[in-house]
Amino acid sequence: MQQIDDKIDLALSVAPYSQPPEEKQASLLGLMKDELESACQRHAGYGNYVQGWPVDFRSATRVADLPYLPVGLLKADPPISFVAAEEIKKTLTSSATTSQSPSRVVLDSPTSRRMTRGVVNIVRDFIGTSRRPYLVVDTLDSMRGGNNALGARGAAIQGLNPFASQTVCVLNLNEHGDLVLDKTKLLEFANAHQGVEILVYGFTFILWNHLVKPLLADNICLNLSNVRILHSGGWKRLQDQAVEKSTFNEQLARVFGCSPECVVDFYGMVESVGVIFPDCPEGNKHAPAFGDVIVRDPLTLEPVAAGEQGIVQVCSVLPTSFPGNLLLTEDVAHVLAYDGCPCGRRGISFRFAGRVPKAELRGCGNLDVKRSVSN
Amino acid sequence: MSTPSLTGLVQPVQSPAEISAAAAELRQAIATDPLSPSDVMTIFESWAKELDARELDEIPGIVFLRMWLRRGTLEPIIARELGAGALSGGWTESGRARLRAFPLGVVGHWPAANVEIQPILSMTCALLGGNAALVRVPRGLVDLTHALMERLTQSDPSERLTRRIFMASFDHNRRDLHEAMAKSVDGAMIWGGQDAVLEVRSLPFPHWTRIATFGPRMSVAALDATAWSNPDDQKTWCLRLARDVWQFDQQACSSPQIVFLERDPQQSAASFMTHLQQAFENENRAHPRRTIASALTSAICQARAAWLLKDSSHAAVFPLGPDWTLLFGSGSELPQPVQGKTLFVLEVDNLHEAISKLDGNVQTLGLGMADAEKENKLAMLAGQRGIDRIVKLGRMHTFVPPWDGVDLIRPMVRMVRHVSSAE
Numbered sequence: 043m044q045q046i047d048d049k050i051d052l053a054l055s056v057a058p059y060s061q062p063p064e065e066k067q068a069s070l071l072g073l074m075k076d077e078l079e080s081a082c083q084r085h086a087g088y089g090n091y092v093q094g095w096p097v098d099f100r101s102a103t104r105v106a107d108l109p110y111l112p113v114g115l116l117k118a119d120p121p122i123s124f125v126a127a128e129e130i131k132k133t134l135t136s137s138a139t140t141s142q143s144p145s146r147v148v149l150d151s152p153t154s155r156r157m158t159r160g161v162v163n164i165v166r167d168f169i170g171t172s173r174r175p176y177l178v179v180d181t182l183d184s185m186r187g188g189n190n191a192l193g194a195r196g197a198a199i200q201g202l203n204p205f206a207s208q209t210v211c212v213l214n215l216n217e218h219g220d221l222v223l224d225k226t227k228l229l230e231f232a233n234a235h236q237g238v239e240i241l242v243y244g245f246t247f248i249l250w251n252h253l254v255k256p257l258l259a260d261n262i263c264l265n266l267s268n269v270r271i272l273h274s275g276g277w278k279r280l281q282d283q284a285v286e287k288s289t290f291n292e293q294l295a296r297v298f299g300c301s302p303e304c305v306v307d308f309y310g311m312v313e314s315v316g317v318i319f320p321d322c323p324e325g326n327k328h329a330p331a332f333g334d335v336i337v338r339d340p341l342t343l344e345p346v347a348a349g350e351q352g353i354v355q356v357c358s359v360l361p362t363s364f365p366g367n368l369l370l371t372e373d374v375a376h377v378l379a380y381d382g383c384p385c386g387r388r389g390i391s392f393r394f395a396g397r398v399p400k401a402e403l404r405g406c407g408n409l410d411v412k413r414s415v416s417n
Numbered sequence: 418m419s420t421p422s423l424t425g426l427v428q429p430v431q432s433p434a435e436i437s438a439a440a441a442e443l444r445q446a447i448a449t450d451p452l453s454p455s456d457v458m459t460i461f462e463s464w465a466k467e468l469d470a471r472e473l474d475e476i477p478g479i480v481f482l483r484m485w486l487r488r489g490t491l492e493p494i495i496a497r498e499l500g501a502g503a504l505s506g507g508w509t510e511s512g513r514a515r516l517r518a519f520p521l522g523v524v525g526h527w528p529a530a531n532v533e534i535q536p537i538l539s540m541t542c543a544l545l546g547g548n549a550a551l552v553r554v555p556r557g558l559v560d561l562t563h564a565l566m567e568r569l570t571q572s573d574p575s576e577r578l579t580r581r582i583f584m585a586s587f588d589h590n591r592r593d594l595h596e597a598m599a600k601s602v603d604g605a606m607i608w609g610g611q612d613a614v615l616e617v618r619s620l621p622f623p624h625w626t627r628i629a630t631f632g633p634r635m636s637v638a639a640l641d642a643t644a645w646s647n648p649d650d651q652k653t654w655c656l657r658l659a660r661d662v663w664q665f666d667q668q669a670c671s672s673p674q675i676v677f678l679e680r681d682p683q684q685s686a687a688s689f690m691t692h693l694q695q696a697f698e699n700e701n702r703a704h705p706r707r708t709i710a711s712a713l714t715s716a717i718c719q720a721r722a723a724w725l726l727k728d729s730s731h732a733a734v735f736p737l738g739p740d741w742t743l744l745f746g747s748g749s750e751l752p753q754p755v756q757g758k759t760l761f762v763l764e765v766d767n768l769h770e771a772i773s774k775l776d777g778n779v780q781t782l783g784l785g786m787a788d789a790e791k792e793n794k795l796a797m798l799a800g801q802r803g804i805d806r807i808v809k810l811g812r813m814h815t816f817v818p819p820w821d822g823v824d825l826i827r828p829m830v831r832m833v834r835h836v837s838s839a840e
Contacts, residue, residue: 091725094733107737112719115726122726340714341706342738353711370718374711398711 179244425579453506634780657811777803
């Protein structure tokens with residue numbers, strides 16, 4: 043296990059978007075094989091799945107042939123764990139906006155530490171390394187979590203803590219449990235940090251509904267031009283308001299008094315926490331040195347060619363406490379190129395293109411109701 | 418309003434008035450030119466020949482449709498359902514009375530979208546009873562149904578049959594058009610999943626409309642130990658099973674989702690599984706999938722992983738792609754069907770135990786039994802458990818009435834009884 047830890051540390055020490063694709067492929071493949079071997083020994087069911095895979099992972103020549111797990115399997119309760127109960131430090135849960143049951147992933151100390159390092163490595167490539175005042179557009183409770191459990195919002199907020207010199211949360215819950223903006227606190231923060239480099243984070247729909255809309259309604263501009271605004275969580279909950287990304291960026295920039303280029307959308311999922319995908323200046327997403335993205339053709343499950351779209355698989359060497367290394371997601375993405383994005387980042391460049399529709403049995407077979415039989 | 422023309426071809430419909438007008442024309446066609454089952458079969462025969470065309474070979478179920486339309490297939494069905502005299506439009510003696518089938522009138526068809534030839538099959542049942550047919554063609558089936566109906570127009574130059582067919586295409590959500598259809602029909606044949614069937618049945622049909630519902634069902638297969646463990650027969654049973662899975666992409670009510678193997682204490686099922694894998698591989702080579710919905714791919718991947726993770730004693734065989742999947746385990750609990758050529762193979766100590774757990778949701782039991790006495794007992798039990806069709810493996814989709822426990826032609830006719838006044 044120490045050998046695996048060392049290899050993961052090595053992957054985390056590489057500049058995240060600097061490796062030529064072939065070199066990265068080789069290092070990921072070797073490390074992921076080691077991780078699979080270890081995981082199979084720790085979890086009989088997972089070992090059975092890997093053993094049932096049509097290709098023996100030990101002889102696989104590309105990451106795309108390794109056994110990946112559909113992300114829906116992480117909804118299991120109790121969660122699938124590769125570590126003993128006493129080693130679990132934290133359980134993360136997804137926001138479960140598209141299904142009733144959330145995903146649950148268990149983190150031991152090494153995995154938790156690596157997750158933080160992963161996010162830091164990626165984010166500093168986009169916003170630099172300095173610590174700065176950190177404005178969290180969420181509640182203190184969301185940020186902290188409770189009982190060793192942390193939701194998707196809390197995990198994202200905490201992931202950016204290493205960039206914070208001071209953290210301020212500006213949302214509260216009212217007596218009905220609704221999120222409410224604390225304008226006084228927000229304006230105090232803004233007044234105190236005029237001209238200073240600051241960091242803002244919020245879930246996409248929360249930023250829109252609980253910051254942009256109330257400030258626009260009161261015609262307030264915070265005059266924080268030296269800001270980097272990161273947001274994640276997806277656009278699904280803004281669908282009914284038909285908010286375009288460009289409108290979102292423009293209006294957010296308007297209330298902060300900054301350029302729309304200061305707004306960075308990133309994709310991240312609790313199931314693969316530690317690997318996030320911010321938009322580069324070209325509007326594309328990239329995979330870091332310690333992970334990858336494979337976009338699979340639904341007809342063959344082979345990786346698609348550049349210019350095509352398919353189902354997204356996210357790969358990460360970071361987790362060793364749960365099966366999050368090779369996850370087939372329920373998202374669809376379009377691959378622009380396998381290398382050579384004008385932004386200079388190496389490896390795949392892609393854009394998300396929505397969700398895989400919910401699977402429904404066609405015609406016959408959708409048999410929820412048990413039929414009585416009269417003899 | 419444009420008056421629809423009764424060409425037999427699929428036409429887009431925009432307004433309820435178009436449907437009402439089409440129904441009125443259909444009614445006129447029946448009244449002015451009655452057709453006997455024999456007249457209909459003559460046209461069907463030549464239609465079957467027209468369908469024997471290379472460009473139609475890719476349509477799932479086309480081979481079956483050609484067979485279905487032959488006089489040799491249909492005559493015994495009509496004789497059994499309507500009486501021997503019905504073939505030529507005559508009366509059939511029944512004790513001291515005589516019986517004759519008369520059409521209900523206009524029969525509406527709401528086929529499901531999961532079986533490509535279903536709009537045609539449903540329609541033929543009504544036409545054989547002398548009815549006219551008003552068919553709503555699901556959006557995904559418009560092109561291929563149109564192609565099949567073009568061949569009918571070529572086989573029916575006098576338009577005796579096509580004049581009594583109106584095939585409408587309109588959006589599933591157009592409640593007003595569904596209602597117009599319902600109000601216009603004397604009989605209805607409704608096929609599909611639970612939601613679709615309930616929705617159609619809630620339409621404002623006239624009180625006299627005869628409704629035949631073919632709702633959601635699933636099917637299973639079973640093999641006794643002597644049958645599957647016989648080395649001479651293993652390959653053949655596996656081939657039959659694979660064919661039943663492949664037809665209609667395992668989405669039909671009659672598609673097997675689970676096969677129960679009676680445990681053989683003398684040998685493991687490993688060699689059977691090897692043959693089954695080969696049969697699936699061969700079938701996949703012969704009939705590869707051309708497209709797939711991303712949702713189905715996800716569901717297949719999910720099923721594979723869930724099965725193997727759930728229990729270390731579970732096994733599975735599948736290729737890297739989503740083409741097919743065999744999930745092997747034991748026990749008689751019914752797993753949730755996945756479709757997409759995903760077959761659960763479950764070893765059980767006793768087939769009776771497995772069949773006794775089925776309910777009326779299971780339509781067809783495909784059997785491979787070496788022991789006839791055991792088969793008869795199993796068939797009795799299956800009937801008691803609500804299963805409507807018990808057939809040999811390899812013939813699970815053979816469209817022969819009764820289907821879902823009911824006849825296919827008789828529900829859409831009136832059986833008129835004549836007792837002579839001279840008696």
